[in-house]
Amino acid sequence: MATCPICKSAAEEIEPGRFDGKTYRCPMHREFEVADSVLQTPKLMGASTAEWKTALSRAKDKTAPGKRPRILTYHF
Numbered sequence: 638m639a640t641c642p643i644c645k646s647a648a649e650e651i652e653p654g655r656f657d658g659k660t661y662r663c664p665m666h667r668e669f670e671v672a673d674s675v676l677q678t679p680k681l682m683g684a685s686t687a688e689w690k691t692a693l694s695r696a697k698d699k700t701a702p703g704k705r706p707r708i709l710t711y712h713f
Contacts, residue, residue, distance in 0.1 A: 639659075639661060641661055641663040641665070641666060642661070642671060642682065642689060643663065643665075643666050643686060643689040643690060643693060644663065644665050644666065644686060644689075645686070646663065646664070646665065647664075648661045648662060648663040648664075649661070649662040649663075650662075651668070653670065656670055656672075656707070657672065657673045658670050658671050658672040658673045658674075658675070658676060658707070659671050659676060660705065666693060668705045669693060669696065669705055669706045669707070669708060670705050670706070670707040670708065671707075671708045672707065672708065672709045672710070674709065674710050675708055675709065675710055675713075678710065681710065681713055684713060688713060689708075691712075691713075692708050692712035692713050693706060693708060693712075695712040696708045696709070696712050
């Protein structure tokens with residue numbers, strides 16, 4: 638079982654396909670992707686829950702209908 642980087646609760650890591658990063662399924666935040674560039678940056682991985690929520694919100698604003706939001710470094 639994985640941990641949601643946003644809320645730190647139990648989440649499922651699902652197969653990302655051709656995406657360079659991880660895809661999570663969280664009961665609270667649903668399905669979203671996090672780019673390797675975020676996962677490999679300690680400052681971003683140590684961001685607060687509020688900063689993660691803002692990043693997810695920004696990613697959702699740029700996501701086409703039917704697609705998963707993808708959190709990238711510039712969303713922080």
